[in-house]
Amino acid sequence: MSKLPDKYGHFGLYGGRYVAETLMPALLELEEVYSQCRRDSTFKRELRALQREYIGRPTPLTFAARLTERLGGAKVYLKREDLCHTGAHKINNTIGQALLAKRMGKERLIAETGAGQHGVATATVAALLGFSCEVFMGREDTVRQAPNVFRMRLLGATLREVVSGSQTLKDAMNEALRDWITHVAHTFYVIGTVAGPHPYPMLVRDFQSVIGRETKKQIVQYEGRLPDYLIACVGGGSNAMGLFAPFLPETAVHMVAVEAGGLGAGRNAASMANGYAGVLHGSKTYVLQDETGQISATHSLAPGLDYPGVGPELSYWNDQQRIRCVTVQDAQAVEGMRLLAETEGIIPALESAHAVAHAATLVPQLPATAIVVINVSGRGDKDLQSVANFLGENAL
Amino acid sequence: MSKLPDKYGHFGLYGGRYVAETLMPALLELEEVYSQCRRDSTFKRELRALQREYIGRPTPLTFAARLTERLGGAKVYLKREDLCHTGAHKINNTIGQALLAKRMGKERLIAETGAGQHGVATATVAALLGFSCEVFMGREDTVRQAPNVFRMRLLGATLREVVSGSQTLKDAMNEALRDWITHVAHTFYVIGTVAGPHPYPMLVRDFQSVIGRETKKQIVQYEGRLPDYLIACVGGGSNAMGLFAPFLPETAVHMVAVEAGGLGAGRNAASMANGYAGVLHGSKTYVLQDETGQISATHSLAPGLDYPGVGPELSYWNDQQRIRCVTVQDAQAVEGMRLLAETEGIIPALESAHAVAHAATLVPQLPATAIVVINVSGRGDKDLQSVANFLGENAL
Amino acid sequence: MTRIADTFTQLQARGEVGLIPFITAGDPDLETTFALVHEMARQGADIIELGVPFSDPMADGPTLQRAAERALQHGTSLSHVFELVRRLRQSLPIPILLFGYYNPIWRYGGERFAADARQAGVDGVLCVDLPPEEAEELKRETDRHDLDMIFLLAPTSSLDRAQKVLARARGFIYYVAVTGVTGVRAALPADLSAMVRRIRAISPVPVGVGFGISSAEHAVQVAGVADAAIVGSAISQVIEQSLGRPDLVPRVGALIAELKTALRSVATPHDTGTTIVSLRS
Amino acid sequence: MTRIADTFTQLQARGEVGLIPFITAGDPDLETTFALVHEMARQGADIIELGVPFSDPMADGPTLQRAAERALQHGTSLSHVFELVRRLRQSLPIPILLFGYYNPIWRYGGERFAADARQAGVDGVLCVDLPPEEAEELKRETDRHDLDMIFLLAPTSSLDRAQKVLARARGFIYYVAVTGVTGVRAALPADLSAMVRRIRAISPVPVGVGFGISSAEHAVQVAGVADAAIVGSAISQVIEQSLGRPDLVPRVGALIAELKTALRSVATPHDTGTTIVSLRS
């Protein structure tokens, strides 16, 4: 694990704990409990058992033969987080946090969700471990991710539709924080990405790092060496950090973070490409905002990327130029989804399709000896309706 | 592997090859190719690699702690076919058949589908291995499983909506057979279950037996012994035979096949419970039919069970009383779905929910020392809309 | 010698190619079927193929699917078909062949089926989905009751397989003209004649050709090589187009007459005498 | 000595509990805010808390969220707020405290913010989401420009943490009355008085209590233990209910008068002299 963040939760300029005083004690307690648990072999054993026997880890690293052939450049491998229980990498994190919540004696989990994947993953672990659960979701997202709303309900969670602000992920997170401030004594807030106040960016990264650790082992097994490129989409950055973190010391491995270019200038969610350092939801990081510091409305067809911030650690590595940040627009992402579906029989989530779309432009420029790993962070089932609408098909 | 069927494809009274003469040469060729492949180490290696690196096998065997506690009887384990790529056990079979098709130099795959799962699984392997693909689906099913229709299209398959007969799975299979008769020279018919003419019931069983082989290894690892009960739902019977087959010689292991009780008498799809021996779609087996031998219309909320026949091997073992056959109705299945969702955070397919629902009545009658394995043959995402409609919720 | 074999002997003696029309019993009702059979016989049909409707006719195209649906709408069953044949037999001299799928027969019971069929006056039976491998049980019964069980060969059959099937043949062999399901087609396969010639060269029984024979031209084409032409969907199409019309029966009659005239215009095929090593050229 | 400290000294001298009303700058427009501040001062407000609107007010309930939305609809920014304060300062003697979230300040630039705030006549600043751990950078600037940076304590704060926060306190300490967000509430927590007493016993600065003080009764309850009562949502509610009405300003004035009267009826709390070992009982 990386030496970052420092003891204040800072990744260089970024990170920290910008929260209401009411929450500070809970964050300090969480930090303390987490630092015990990460050294506790019972905790680690329990986590590993659930990863293996419940989530279905390790997820495969699939050689994409036909995609490789189609793109005509580097060899392409896919890290298959789409095969995780509930359909995305999100559960790697919610399982970990739910185990922490159990340690802390909490009875209730809350979560914000955009795509609904983190909401489903939280509702899932709540059911599994016997917590009550409420999930905050912007009304706009409840419409475009309706099946996930029903999944959460089936899992016994209560859905809290958020009608304030832009009614998307950022507002859901505001509401979740408000609920947490109000019920902090018995409630654990399960944050869905490497954002939020310290220690969340650190612990979510750690729980997601299983992606990168497995990838490292698998690629060495298949190819006898490390990959040249890692590509991951970035909403808050948890699947990206999960893949990247174990490779950070390997300086020959290039890392590409793909942000949501949405519909182009002014209608996107590319916080690192288009944002400025700022403070949102508890940490300092790149934030899409206007010149007076008001947070911008964002757009991405991929609801999991439709967020004006990004995890502070990504901001840090971006400044360090350890990771390179690119953008992919809605239409390209849909093409990326089709490309992977038609060549490999894998329908990626729209979020992950951003990574595929970038690979489609990068890979042809690389020599055949190069190796590229794309993180397929989730499956696309949740996006079928939006893509059908986008394509103007009424066939769904 | 079992010594059944005999060289004519007979399981006792059942099975065989009841097809138009046009198809006989293709079936004989398939039998021949399959008998080579099952002894061919290259084929086996290729299949195993795809199982591991593409499907995501082995799937976990998950101990269901909270379900066990809730039911208050035997210990319950779940075999997690819901974690297979594309969301159900169906792909275990389509991968195998697609590899055979490649061996045979075919260019085109066709398939029938009810729930859409087998159609998606076939479209998936077609994309993966570069076949063209057409999937036959009854119009009624295209409506109730709309997301799967869109998935198949994204995967590049052509959907053939079937408007003849009852417009469900049985009619889709008729149409697929008609297409096959017409294009048999370059087309491989990927049958989705252990039904159809010999050698399909045998080869589908063999490809699905990976479920039971893994389960056997896993339960011995966890419990040091074999389970007392295996429970699986039965549409055509592929997930059931896949789980049961490797346990057939273990006479202490009880096997329960759960058929679709639908809405009760006259509106169900329980072929073994309510049918008579007959000939449908190429083999002799239990078939729901009237006294003049016309095939009955069936009903199940679970489209994958909504079929008037059953694999011939199940008919055989049912007569032998090696497996016990029970029925579960629509409403109980929906309760089974909720039960597993709320206690374990796993939303099973409506088909698999039949097995869960039976477990809910069986498990409380067993001692705490008993061990039950439920085959969670698929995940429920495809069923959310039907269940919402069934429950009268408009919240989806 | 059965009535079917007898018919072919007479045809050969007359130097004629047989016409075997197919209609579905009960389409649109049994009375019309009764009238149709008589009319077809009058217009020159040599053998009547009577379809036993089945709910899941997997070898049939849309035309015959719809014919079966019409017949099943008022519950036409095997018993009804036997009753129809019994009535027809009182005045019909030509052979009647039942054509259908195995399940209704199996459900009726093979032994009972054969006995009742014979007793009603049926001459032969053809199950589309009962290849020789699965036919033994039923064939034992039909043989015992001296019914001809008719087997099929198809464009996909190998020489090996043809020999195996022909070894069991009785009455005649039904050669499926097209790789496909029943239904009218614009053209027959280019290699049809060659295939039929080869089969005929090794067949101990006459060869009828069916599936896709949709016009007088097709009939003529077949007549050059086969012992009989079997016409199904084309007739059912006329029935469908004439539903509810008073002239349904004469319209079908006219088609039969036209087909028969076309067939009579062609000379019977003669044995080629070639040694067959492969069915497919 | 800053104007805020000064105000508390005077209040103590008069044996009075202070009233600190909160309104959002620019709600519904800056002219109204100007009028409201003057009216509130006239009706007895001791310090004015002026909200700087932020798009994502994560510690606020619906009432103050809507107030901020109204202010942002016509783009109220920090520059506008400074301009407003500059105008107010021409005739307003009482302290003005800016209340808001950190991002608009950070984006404005901490140094520039402190300089411009001081220059406009601002006396203190409170960032809801800037706990002492993260405040150092900004505090350096506000200290340099002699602005009071106000910190908060909450019902969840431990004694340890309270001591740490109090060590950095300037002006007064803001005690959050409820575990929750801003907003009117039917009742205050039962242990509120005990908690405030304990904090006051160890605080080097006066203690104001806010969040949820919604009525004269609440104000009286707080007045028994605290140095000042902070009232926000209750006022914004009146503003919201009076939108578009000519008497918006006097209606708010009436509420302030009522609250002030209630507070005046209560004697200032006296030091309890207890040794505090834990904040929570």
Ligand SMILES: Cc1ncc(COP(=O)(O)O)c(C=O)c1O
């Ligand atoms: C499948 C998938 N990928 C990616 C994301 C983006 O989140 P993160 O950047 O934290 O991985 C989401 C968020 O919902 C998601 O569902």
Ligand SMILES: Cc1ncc(COP(=O)(O)O)c(C=O)c1O
């Ligand atoms: C998830 C699932 N389970 C079970 C079935 C039933 O098929 P079988 O009995 O062949 O396993 C289906 C069929 O579509 C299915 O999708």
